[in-house]
Amino acid sequence: MPASASDLALANRLADAAGEAIRPLFRGTWTAERKPDASFVTEADRAAEEAMRAIIEAERPDDGIIGEEYGNRNPGAARQWVLDPIDGTTSFIAGRPIFGTLIALMEGGWPMLGVIDQPVLRERWVGRVGHATTFNGAPVRCAPCPDLADAVLGTTSPHAFSGEQVDAFMGLAKAVAERKIIYGGDCYNYGLVASGHLDVVCEAGLKLHDFAALVPVVEGAGGTMCDWQGEPLNADSTGEVVALGDSARLEDVLEALAGHAHD
CATH class of the missing domain: 3.30.540.10 (Fructose-1,6-Bisphosphatase, subunit A, domain 1)
Known part of the structure; x- marks a missing residue:
C-alpha cells in the first residue's frame, strides 16, 4: 500500500x-x-x-x-x-x-x-x-535539459569509482559541458536535481540507506532514478546510481556510461 x-x-x-x-x-x-x-x-x-x-x-x-x-x-x-x-x-x-x-x-x-x-x-x-x-512545503520540479552537453553533472567524489566504473564516469563527464561538474554534496545533490538546479548525478558504491530516500524525492519532482543499466532502484540494487532531472536524457547518459557516447 x-x-x-x-x-x-x-x-x-x-x-x-x-x-x-x-x-x-x-x-x-x-x-x-x-x-x-x-x-x-x-x-x-x-x-x-x-x-x-x-x-x-x-x-x-x-x-x-x-x-x-x-x-x-x-x-x-x-x-x-x-x-x-x-x-x-x-x-x-x-x-x-x-x-x-x-x-x-x-x-x-x-x-x-x-x-x-x-x-x-x-x-x-x-x-x-x-x-x-x-x-x-512547496512543490518543486526538475529542470528540462534539451542536450546532455549542456548538463550540470554532480558526484560526491571521483575516488568512489573503481576499475571500469572510472572509465564509465569519465565517459559521462566528457559528454557534459566542460567546467560544469561539481564534486561533493552527497544526498544534497539529489535535492538540487529535484529543485531544478542540477541535471545529472552519477555515483557508485552506494548502500540502500544512501539511495532509498532519494528515489521518491527525485521521481516525485519529475525526474528519474535508476542504476547504470537503466533499471529501477530497489532493495536489491548494486549501488551504481544515476539521477536525472530530464528523463529524455536517460538514453544519452546510459550510452555515455557504456562508452558509446556520440562524438
Missing part, C-alpha cells in the same frame, strides 16, 4: 528529531571514530539515529528498521524504515552544511516515501509516490 499521510507526518517528525540531535554538535565538539569499512562515524550520527529509532519503535513496533549505525530490526517486516542519520559525514566533520539526514519508507523492497533533510540550513525535500515532491 502507498505511504499514508500519517507515514508522511511520522517521517517529518523523525527528521525533526534527527535535526535536534545534530544541530548542537555542528561545528562544535564531538567524538568520532572509524568503522570497520574505514568510514567515519560521529557522536552526531549515533545520536540522530537513536532519536529516530526510539520514535519508530514506540509508534510503529511492527515496522522494520534498516539503520546505518544500529543495523536491522524486524527484518521480515513488509514495511521498512531506512535511516541514514548523516549522509555525508565527511562534510559534517569539515563543517560544510551539505550533508543530510535520509529517511525512507520501503514497502516490499521498493521506496514509497523519502526525506532529504539538511538540518543546519533547515532545508527539507519530501517525496511520496503518487504526490509531488516538496521543498520546505
Whole structure:
C-alpha cells in the first residue's frame, strides 16, 4: 500500500528529531571514530539515529528498521524504515552544511516515501509516490535539459569509482559541458536535481540507506532514478546510481556510461 499521510507526518517528525540531535554538535565538539569499512562515524550520527529509532519503535513496533549505525530490526517486516542519520559525514566533520539526514519508507523492497533533510540550513525535500515532491512545503520540479552537453553533472567524489566504473564516469563527464561538474554534496545533490538546479548525478558504491530516500524525492519532482543499466532502484540494487532531472536524457547518459557516447 502507498505511504499514508500519517507515514508522511511520522517521517517529518523523525527528521525533526534527527535535526535536534545534530544541530548542537555542528561545528562544535564531538567524538568520532572509524568503522570497520574505514568510514567515519560521529557522536552526531549515533545520536540522530537513536532519536529516530526510539520514535519508530514506540509508534510503529511492527515496522522494520534498516539503520546505518544500529543495523536491522524486524527484518521480515513488509514495511521498512531506512535511516541514514548523516549522509555525508565527511562534510559534517569539515563543517560544510551539505550533508543530510535520509529517511525512507520501503514497502516490499521498493521506496514509497523519502526525506532529504539538511538540518543546519533547515532545508527539507519530501517525496511520496503518487504526490509531488516538496521543498520546505512547496512543490518543486526538475529542470528540462534539451542536450546532455549542456548538463550540470554532480558526484560526491571521483575516488568512489573503481576499475571500469572510472572509465564509465569519465565517459559521462566528457559528454557534459566542460567546467560544469561539481564534486561533493552527497544526498544534497539529489535535492538540487529535484529543485531544478542540477541535471545529472552519477555515483557508485552506494548502500540502500544512501539511495532509498532519494528515489521518491527525485521521481516525485519529475525526474528519474535508476542504476547504470537503466533499471529501477530497489532493495536489491548494486549501488551504481544515476539521477536525472530530464528523463529524455536517460538514453544519452546510459550510452555515455557504456562508452558509446556520440562524438
